[in-house]
Amino acid sequence: MTNLSIFLFEKFEILDAMGPAEVFGSLPAHYAVACYSLFGGPVRSTQGVLVDTLPISAMPTGGVLLIPGGRGTRSAVADEDMLVSLAWLASAGDSVLTVCTGSGLLARTGLLDGRRATGNKISFQWTREQGPDTQWQPKARWVQDGKFWTSSGVSAGIDMALAFVAQHQGRKTAEDCAAYMEYVWNDDPDNDPFAREDLL
Numbered sequence: 397m398t399n400l401s402i403f404l405f406e407k408f409e410i411l412d413a414m415g416p417a418e419v420f421g422s423l424p425a426h427y428a429v430a431c432y433s434l435f436g437g438p439v440r441s442t443q444g445v446l447v448d449t450l451p452i453s454a455m456p457t458g459g460v461l462l463i464p465g466g467r468g469t470r471s472a473v474a475d476e477d478m479l480v481s482l483a484w485l486a487s488a489g490d491s492v493l494t495v496c497t498g499s500g501l502l503a504r505t506g507l508l509d510g511r512r513a514t515g516n517k518i519s520f521q522w523t524r525e526q527g528p529d530t531q532w533q534p535k536a537r538w539v540q541d542g543k544f545w546t547s548s549g550v551s552a553g554i555d556m557a558l559a560f561v562a563q564h565q566g567r568k569t570a571e572d573c574a575a576y577m578e579y580v581w582n583d584d585p586d587n588d589p590f591a592r593e594d595l596l
Contacts, residue, residue, distance in 0.1 A: 398564075399459030402431045403485065404449055405478065407468030410441040411550050412495040416462055416557035422573050426565055427460075434478055442466045452481055460560075461489035464553070465496025465516060473504045473526055483507060491543045493560065495553030499546040503527025511541040516549035517590045534595035537588045548588060555582045 400420045402413050413431070420427040433439045436451030463482070472478055483505035486492045494502050499515035500523035502508055508527050514536040515523035524532045533539050538547035538556035547556035558581050562570035574581040582589075 397425075398427050398490075399456045400427045400429045400462060401455050401459060401485075401489075402429065402462045402464070403452070403482065404431050404433045404439045404447060404464070405466075405468045405472050406440055407442045407466050407471075408439070408464045409466035409496055409550060410443050410445050412464030412466060412498060412553050413441075413447075413462065415551060415554040416493065416495065418577060419554060419557035419561060419573055420460075422576055423561065423565065423569065426561075426569075430455075434481060442468070452485060455485065457488050458490050460491045460493060461485055463492070463494045463498040463502055465494070465498040465501070465519075465549075469497040469501045470522075472501055479505055489543070491545065491560070493545045493547070493553075493556060495547050495556070496549045497523055499523055500526035502544075502546075503530050508544065508546075511544055512539050513541065513544065513546040514539045514548055514588075515546060517588075517592050517595065518549060520592070520595055535588045535591035536585055537582055538585050540585075548590060552582075554579060559583065559585065 421429045431449045433449040438446045496516040503526045509529040512531045514533045558570045
């Protein structure tokens with residue numbers, strides 16, 4: 397059983413977090429899903445949805461860490477306590493997955509320096525500014541570099557999560573999960589329909 401720990405903050409993007417949570421949560425024999433925040437308690441998404449969280453002090457070591465994006469990343473990148481904690485959690489995780497501008501939040505810790513990564517194409521310039529030493533990929537649905545997986549915007553996190561499952565639990569498991577969700581899986585990381593010509 398692998399722990400999937402979702403790190404939340406005020407004004408996170410709901411589908412960034414809950415899309416992958418649906419994927420991993422559909423496989424309870426393999427993954428245990430829980431949401432955490434810096435101090436625990438209710439955290440509100442950009443859409444106004446409240447999610448009850450555990451404090452990161454209760455987060456198990458190792459496992460998979462998921463970092464969503466959202467409007468809250470703009471203030472989160474200036475929160476030194478959050479960045480220090482996030483850097484420690486990501487360093488301790490066996491795998492780290494980011495969605496959307498969550499890639500910029502992780503990049504701000506320095507852990508993506510020298511690594512290939514991607515993010516939301518609408519906010520790509522802002523994301524890129526958070527990690528000037530990251531090798532940003534302007535055309536990618538998701539990117540894997542070692543234990544770090546980064547994805548483009550919002551729904552791309554579902555495609556990345558399914559790819560992660562395929563790598564760790566087998567292709568058929570990922571396909572069955574997508575079928576259960578009635579989701580059309582974009583399984584090609586280079587097929588980025590939202591890539592912008594001005595970024596290439």
